[in-house]
Amino acid sequence: MKIMAGNSNLPLARAISAYLEVPLTDASVRRFADEEVFVEIHENVRGEDVFVVQSTSYPANDNLLELLICIDALRRASAKRITAVVPYFGYARQDRKPGPRTPISAKLVSNLITTAGADRVLAVDLHAGQIQGFFDIPTDNLFAAPVMAADIQTRYGTQELMVVSPDVGGVVRARALAKRLNNAPLAIVDKRRDRPGQSEVMNIIGDVKGRMCILIDDIIDSGGTLCNAAQALLDAGAAGVSAYITHGVLSGGAVARVAGSALKELVITDTIMPTEATATCDRIRVLTIAPLIGEAVRRIADESSVSSLFD
Helix, strand or coil, X not given: CEEEECCCCHHHHHHHHXXXXXXXXXXXEEECCCCXXXXXXXXXXXXXXXXXXXXXXXXXXXXXXXXXXXXXXXXXXXXXXXXXXXXXXXXXXCCCCCCCCCCCHHHHHHHHHHXXXXXXXXXXXXXXXXXXXXXXXXXXXXXXXXXXXXXXHHHHCCCCEEEEECCHHHHHHHHHHHHHCCCCCXXXXXXXXXXXXXXXXXXXXXXXXXXXXXEEEEEECCCHHHHHHHHHHHHCCCCEEEEEEEEECCCCCHHHHHHCCCCCEEEEECCCCCCHHHHHCXXXXXXXXXXXXXXXXXXXXXXXXXXXXXX
């Protein structure tokens, strides 16, 4: 087995490497003067089972191209099997046609990864389950819920918990987390969105009075939805609100918005490398997901069950 890293999230790649006790493959992923991506592998990978760790987060297009060129370089170097480990799968929110004459970009990106030469894909908390079906190669979708549930039990286990989905579409994810928290009750925030990036909370479905509410979602981008939901929950009588989000995109003024919100804390994983603003915000905490990904990589290499990780 070999672990190769792109530049999008080197700390996570190094943590996975340390967990597996396998050194990162000696490779250069750099830019020419005109910003073209160039990849050179400095060790033999012929006949090897290679895992390429690369999130396609901001800058999404640059990081996606790095991933594709890494895969192509490995294929041309005669690697036996290439697995694209994509902790954060960019373009995942474009998984359907929301209107006429719009693309399904998640399918296009899936095709690109397959055409580049990947034999398998490993991702974390895909925005929609059907994205697995966009790939014509085996695809494993890991869930951050076990890592989050363990942290919630440690910090809030003595309180009356309620798991809250910030929208109707996230109910399945919220129910799965609630089940891990000794079947905690569930609430839903009903919201209406006038345009992308803005939302207005309309109603809380469920009795949150006196309970510690845990908001759960897969992506936080601008943070508007989450901050509005937290305020609405407190207005409805919640004792406190914390949010657990897998992918901390946190674009624009999201960090400042979270810092000034009613949230007790925002907990994200390191699928996306935290920016300096994120790392220095005392309202944001980062959980590492490296052991979960590392164990999944080990099981794929050993041809053993990945799904049993979540039993």
